[in-house]
Amino acid sequence: MKLTISQLSKQYPRSVWGLRDFDLELVPGVIGLLGPNGAGKSTLMQILATVVLPSAGTVKWNDADILKSPDTLRAVLGYLPQDFGVYPNLTAVEFLEYMAAIKGMDAKSARSRIEELLVVLNLTLAAKRPLGGYSGGMKQRVGIAQALLNDPQLLIVDEPTVGLDPEERVYFRSLLSDLSGERIIILSTHIVSDVEAAATEIVLINQGRKIQHAAPENLLAQLDGKVWQWTIPSYELPTLKQKYLVSGIIRRENLIQVRVVSDASPSPEAQALSPSLEDAYLHLMQNGDKS
Numbered sequence: 001m002k003l004t005i006s007q008l009s010k011q012y013p014r015s016v017w018g019l020r021d022f023d024l025e026l027v028p029g030v031i032g033l034l035g036p037n038g039a040g041k042s043t044l045m046q047i048l049a050t051v052v053l054p055s056a057g058t059v060k061w062n063d064a065d066i067l068k069s070p071d072t073l074r075a076v077l078g079y080l081p082q083d084f085g086v087y088p089n090l091t092a093v094e095f096l097e098y099m100a101a102i103k104g105m106d107a108k109s110a111r112s113r114i115e116e117l118l119v120v121l122n123l124t125l126a127a128k129r130p131l132g133g134y135s136g137g138m139k140q141r142v143g144i145a146q147a148l149l150n151d152p153q154l155l156i157v158d159e160p161t162v163g164l165d166p167e168e169r170v171y172f173r174s175l176l177s178d179l180s181g182e183r184i185i186i187l188s189t190h191i192v193s194d195v196e197a198a199a200t201e202i203v204l205i206n207q208g209r210k211i212q213h214a215a216p217e218n219l220l221a222q223l224d225g226k227v228w229q230w231t232i233p234s235y236e237l238p239t240l241k242q243k244y245l246v247s248g249i250i251r252r253e254n255l256i257q258v259r260v261v262s263d264a265s266p267s268p269e270a271q272a273l274s275p276s277l278e279d280a281y282l283h284l285m286q287n288g289d290k291s
């Protein structure tokens, strides 16, 4: 099972590039697609979900060109778009039955699959209530349920944790880990901690271009011995920010504990720390490394 993206570009009207010369090869695992707002994540997800055509480049699902024959991929695809909307008057069961019918599933297998998914997603008790009364997290779980109806080999979830409270966010992250196995899961987000728990690989994207594709431990290793912490008076912060990449601050009355990414020790008082994924993300976004 393999997804191969080659030289993929998308140009929108008025010369805005959504995606540019993007190459990527993915095998089963949870892939965190991480980048700031406007980086091109949704553009990539929409092309992979076969709802938007690229301006140039190819996407292959195993050996099939999905731009020429999208149905090859659609049969094995589950997609939770960023702006997933539910019909407020339908219950979860009615909505999932409707989605199963659109996907061409027969009523009997749809019914047993829906029952299974309601259990997995902890929605059994609410299954017969209208979706309009669901919390954000419950609606996202219904969104994942519809994406899983056909037990997809490629599961694409675009910014699934936006608007969720911390508890729902944690639940959602562990859910994605539980779903991993013999499938490719692409999770797009601008929140580093979303990918920290679940991702086996991370793809960093900015301004439509791939910045880096690596295992989380390799991203961290790049910053070994380059993350520092010490305390400064509050008034020194603006000058420090001009000189260094500040990846974290904690305020303590008139003092600030700063976390800085720097090749060399930035101060005699600075202590070296283990790098976090957040440090690596900020550093690579600033430096635009390519690999």
Ligand SMILES: Nc1ncnc2c1ncn2[C@@H]1O[C@H](COP(=O)(O)OP(=O)(O)OP(=O)(O)O)[C@@H](O)[C@H]1O
Binding pocket: 012, 013, 016, 017, 018, 019, 035, 036, 037, 038, 039, 040, 041, 042, 043, 044, 159, 190
């Ligand atoms: N339909 C469109 N028409 C014109 N420009 C677009 C369109 N969709 C996206 N863009 C532009 O393409 C670039 C990439 O946008 P995209 O939505 O793919 O990024 P993103 O990483 O998903 O960001 P966000 O999380 O904010 O959605 C941005 O500059 C955006 O303004």
